[in-house]
Amino acid sequence: MxxxxxxxxxxxxxxxxxxxxxxxxxxxxxxxxxxxxxxxxxxxxxxxxxxxxxxxxxxxxxxxxxxxxxxxxxxxxxxxxxxxxxxxxxxxxxxxxxxxxxxxxxxxxxxxxxxxxLAGICVSEVKVNGVVCGxxxxxxxxxxxxxxxxxxxxxxxxxxxxxxxxxxxxxxxxxxxxxxxxxxxxxxxxxxxxxxxxxxxxxxxxxxxFEPLVIEGPITFEVEFKGTSQALMTTTIPVVEMVGPKKIRFTCPDMVTAYKLFWGCVIIAMTATNGVLSHANA
Ligand SMILES: [Zn+2]
The missing domain is CATH 3.40.50.10780 (Dipeptide transport protein)
Structure with a gap:
């Protein structure tokens, strides 16, 4: 086991x-x-x-x-x-x-x-196929x-x-x-x-x-961020769209792919919180 x-x-x-x-x-x-x-x-x-x-x-x-x-x-x-x-x-x-x-x-x-x-600094709410999730x-x-x-x-x-x-x-x-x-x-x-x-x-x-919690694709994530720039900067990824000043949405064929993209969006949002190049040396 x-x-x-x-x-x-x-x-x-x-x-x-x-x-x-x-x-x-x-x-x-x-x-x-x-x-x-x-x-x-x-x-x-x-x-x-x-x-x-x-x-x-x-x-x-x-x-x-x-x-x-x-x-x-x-x-x-x-x-x-x-x-x-x-x-x-x-x-x-x-x-x-x-x-x-x-x-x-x-x-x-x-x-x-x-x-x-996931990241208290930037995420307000996450919905997976319409269901609010922690x-x-x-x-x-x-x-x-x-x-x-x-x-x-x-x-x-x-x-x-x-x-x-x-x-x-x-x-x-x-x-x-x-x-x-x-x-x-x-x-x-x-x-x-x-x-x-x-x-x-x-x-x-x-x-x-126990049964695995399986949800069939496609999987749509809706993510509400705490700030507008956190949301906007995630749209550098082509499939991510703004659906409100602080809210984005994307759809992926399956949960694992969607999870990776969600994490990618959170990484971008965390970096965008104070300006993505605010710590850059150049
Ligand atoms: Zn923790």
Whole structure:
């Protein structure tokens, strides 16, 4: 049983506010907690019958997980120049995917900790074929095209409720209760790890009961950005059209192709936020 883990940090127990993830020395504490939660998921997965685990670090610069502390049975995808973003390395050879430490979408529950959709600096809303999606809902559809079912989500209670609208049967470990975007009631890490480990084991044991989330093409993405220039600069890609001052739309034949283009648009939008050549040397 081959398992893929998409790891993020905002949904890790212990994380209640942005400053913990951006300021030193706090960030060093929280990347350690992220690594420990991922390890708890790996342990549970092997207990449940997994034989191979690949982890993709999916937060910020995508180099948060401490490789020296990673469970030695797993391999880690680290570094941010990835065509497949949070799902780099995923293919049809996998039997399931976990989303560990993930978070609610921008514009979703007001109680989900550090809610955002892929890039808080630029993305307001994402719709896939008319359905508003957060990161997990998008990634689950991409995994679906590879025939890979979503088995486990971990994060705050509001995030879990949000994702369950799309994946009602997914196993879930709720490691904190959201109060506000920057406030939470937290489980102690040891308790959170025990819970994740147990749910991960059950998720792998149940893997054959889950269906991949497959949506037939063509796939249309509508993306609302926070600023007008973020939207406009994505139209340098020919198939991307403006449908509002901050809103773009494009259609691709399938979900994987559309996901890559969406990520490309987000990369452009992030760079356009302060002027694409504002840091140029020439
Ligand atoms: Zn993140």
């Amino acid at each position: 081959k398992l893929f883990i998409s790891a993020d940090i905002e949904g890790v127990s212990g994380v209640a506010t942005n400053v913990q993830l951006t300021k030193e020395p706090e960030y060093q504490r929280f990347r350690k907690l992220m690594t420990q939660e991922v390890n708890a998921a790996i342990e549970g997965a092997f207990e449940g019958g997994a034989t191979e685990v690949v982890v993709a670090d999916g937060h910020g610069n995508m180099s948060n997980i401490l490789i020296e502390d990673l469970d030695e049975r797993a391999r880690l995808i680290s570094g941010s120049n990835r065509v497949m973003c949070q799902l780099e390395g995923l293919d049809s050879s996998f039997d399931g995917i976990f989303f560990v430490g993930h978070h609610g979408r921008e514009g979703g529950s007001e109680r989900s900790i550090i809610n955002h959709s 990161e997990t809902e998008i990634n689950a559809r991409v995994a679906g095209q590879f025939g890979v079912p979503s088995l486990l989500i971990t994060g705050d209670d509001a995030y879990v409720a949000e994702v369950k609208e799309t994946l009602p049967n997914v196993e879930a470990a709720i490691v904190k209760r959201g109060i506000d975007r920057f406030a939470a009631e937290l489980l102690a890490p040891k308790r959170a790890h025990a819970l994740i480990r147990e749910k991960a084991r059950i998720a792998v044991e149940r893997a054959k009961e």
